[in-house]
Amino acid sequence: MPRMNLKGSSSIVTGGASGIGAACARQLAEAGSKVVIADLNEEKGKEIAAEIGGVFVKCDVTKTEDADAAVAAACALGPLRACVNSAGLGAPGRTIDRNNVPLDLDKFSFVIRVNLIGTFNVLSRAAAAMAQTEPMDADGSRGAIVNMASAAAFDGQIGQASYSASKGGIVGMTLPVARDLSAVGIRVNTIAPGLIDTPIYGEGEHAEAFKAHLGQSVLFPKRLGSGEELAFAVMECITNPYLNAEVIRLDGGIRMPPK
Numbered sequence: 001m002p003r004m005n006l007k008g009s010s011s012i013v014t015g016g017a018s019g020i021g022a023a024c025a026r027q028l029a030e031a032g033s034k035v036v037i038a039d040l041n042e043e044k045g046k047e048i049a050a051e052i053g054g055v056f057v058k059c060d061v062t063k064t065e066d067a068d069a070a071v072a073a074a075c076a077l078g079p080l081r082a083c084v085n086s087a088g089l090g091a092p093g094r095t096i097d098r099n100n101v102p103l104d105l106d107k108f109s110f111v112i113r114v115n116l117i118g119t120f121n122v123l124s125r126a127a128a129a130m131a132q133t134e135p136m137d138a139d140g141s142r143g144a145i146v147n148m149a150s151a152a153a154f155d156g157q158i159g160q161a162s163y164s165a166s167k168g169g170i171v172g173m174t175l176p177v178a179r180d181l182s183a184v185g186i187r188v189n190t191i192a193p194g195l196i197d198t199p200i201y202g203e204g205e206h207a208e209a210f211k212a213h214l215g216q217s218v219l220f221p222k223r224l225g226s227g228e229e230l231a232f233a234v235m236e237c238i239t240n241p242y243l244n245a246e247v248i249r250l251d252g253g254i255r256m257p258p259k
């Protein structure tokens with residue numbers, strides 16, 4: 001079977017206004033897909049959408065109505081074939097602090113809600129729309145979903161309990177969701193990025209020095225990965241017809257230390 005052909009299709013990229021999501025949106029557009037940037041950040045989201053000839057939809061991934069709006073916008077542009085769930089955040093906090101006070105449960109829940117529940121919310125609604133498209137090939141393929149976990153799903157650092165739990169949840173649901181969606185010809189894969197150079201590390205001289213320092217802990221090459229390199233892996237997950245139910249670390253071989 002040849003690679004999935006994205007020409008004339010539509011795609012959704014949550015978190016597409018920035019970093020990894022923006023890099024994925026660019027490569028999907030280059031492959032001929034009309035991309036919906038589904039993000040909370042209106043200014044940056046509109047900018048990326050204009051650059052790639054896509055559409056911006058203001059979307060909070062935790063809201064079902066927002067996910068439905070993003071899916072509807074994509075379906076209006078062509079058959080929905082790809083959904084990349086890159087919206088995510090972290091909120092560091094130790095399980096108990098130096099004074100033995102437990103982490104505020106609302107802070108823990110917020111990260112789970114955005115990263116894990118938000119991912120499932122969008123992927124399930126995107127899958128429902130993909131399931132109604134005509135199959136693309138003799139296998140009966142209808143589309144592909146890629147979720148963004150993190151190396152922290154496996155080697156979470158001090159203060160990352162909520163983030164690691166949210167990303168571990170994404171890793172854990174990859175196989176059952178792929179099993180659920182196999183009946184309608186939708187593949188599901190997850191990428192677990194290591195240290196990728198995006199705005200999450202800030203901007204300016206201080207941020208550059210910090211990133212150079214972080215890069216020294218990568219096995220090889222000794223630098224942060226780029227959004228583009230990460231998006232190469234996402235595109236492989238989307239277009240390779242035999243890649244399914246897999247979790248792939250894209251991390252230059254780094255194994256995160258406790259801190």
Ligand SMILES: NC(=O)c1ccc[n+]([C@@H]2O[C@H](COP(=O)([O-])OP(=O)(O)OC[C@H]3O[C@@H](n4cnc5c(N)ncnc54)[C@H](O)[C@@H]3O)[C@@H](O)[C@H]2O)c1
Nearest residue numbers: 015017018019020039040060061087088150193195196198
């Ligand atoms: N950059 C890294 O080193 C790295 C490492 C591991 C995992 N990741 C994961 O990759 C994904 C993308 O990270 P990035 O570095 O590109 O981050 P980023 O901060 O550059 O981009 C994240 C985007 O998600 C959006 N977003 C946040 N909450 C949202 C919500 N509720 N609804 C819709 N959009 C929302 C933000 O507005 C932003 O545009 C995240 O899930 C992150 O956890 C990143």
